[in-house]
């Protein structure tokens with residue numbers, strides 16, 4: 001994999017049309033990202049381009065949540081669920097296949113945070129991982145190189161997970177910390193929370209000021225909409241509408257879309273009841289997995305088997321990379337049928353914990369029988 005950003009920068013070239021300063025009185029000195037005149041072709045009216053539908057379907061519908069609690073549901077739904085499980089079998093019941101694939105290989109574990117290690121909750125600040133899950137992840141990291149790749153800022157996800165033995169990538173992989181010894185020439189030197197020297201790979205570094213600017217503007221633009229919440233993840237920003245009245249979702253989307261029309265080098269993607277503002281760069285969780293495999297010396301297909309566990313649309317980029325490389329596989333965390341590039345599924349974070357424990361138990365058994 002070529003990760004030399006000097007040769008093949010993931011940052012797309014400057015727009016060729018002259019650009020002007022943001023209408024909202026930007027303090028950002030560069031005119032590279034911002035244009036009041038130039039329309040961002042990626043953003044049209046939220047009604048006509050299907051964004052509203054995508055917002056509505058961006059998290060499991062209530063009916064399925066009811067099924068999670070074993071309340072009876074319509075038989076046709078049950079049939080769809082069973083058909084889906086045949087396509088994406090449970091990583092727990094299929095553990096034998098996984099173990100066979102992993103035989104004589106070192107597994108590398110990649111984990112998403114929200115919806116994977118912590119359950120989805122209304123308040124993003126209260127998405128706390130359980131102590132039992134933390135212990136399971138800590139155990140996994142004793143046996144396998146383990147990384148968290150989250151949409152949140154790297155600092156925030158480290159604060160939530162709190163395990164020094166893991167690798168962390170924040171902002172959908174746009175902020176990756178690896179040990180100083182890792183093999184990556186495009187990194188800058190820094191120190192971690194323990195004062196240890198580390199490498200930082202930040203392919204969207206030049207976007208920090210514009211993300212800060214857009215974050216502040218979006219806070220202003222959505223403050224009158226009850227329940228809306230904007231987060232700044234340094235290299236990207238999130239606009240949550242989970243707690244907004246359904247009738248105001250369109251308003252949230254329209255305000256965000258209208259504002260971003262002035263920023264041709266930013267784009268919007270969907271998460272679970274969240275709109276994600278991201279730089280238009282060719283970088284995502286899939287690229288972050290490739291980068292980590294390469295820089296940690298885990299990319300030899302004959303020796304290593306990467307597994308990525310995630311629940312969200314942004315995790316699909318990582319699933320796809322593993323599927324396309326025919327090396328390793330994704331595990332989708334979902335209690336409802338959805339199309340995915342993953343190979344296996346787990347219903348919810350409690351099943352993720354069970355799978356991680358099974359992985360450790362299996363490795364311990366393998367180690368003891370090979371003595």
Ligand SMILES: O=P(O)(O)OC[C@H]1O[C@H](O[C@H]2O[C@H](CO)[C@@H](O)[C@H](O)[C@H]2O)[C@H](O)[C@@H](O)[C@@H]1O
Nearest residue numbers: 113114120121122124127150151238242272274
């Ligand atoms: O890549 P991830 O680690 O899964 O991060 C994706 C987003 O997760 C958070 O939002 C989601 O979880 C919240 C807490 O459960 C929930 O309230 C929200 O509706 C979900 O979208 C986080 O707050 C976002 O900033 C991340 O982008």
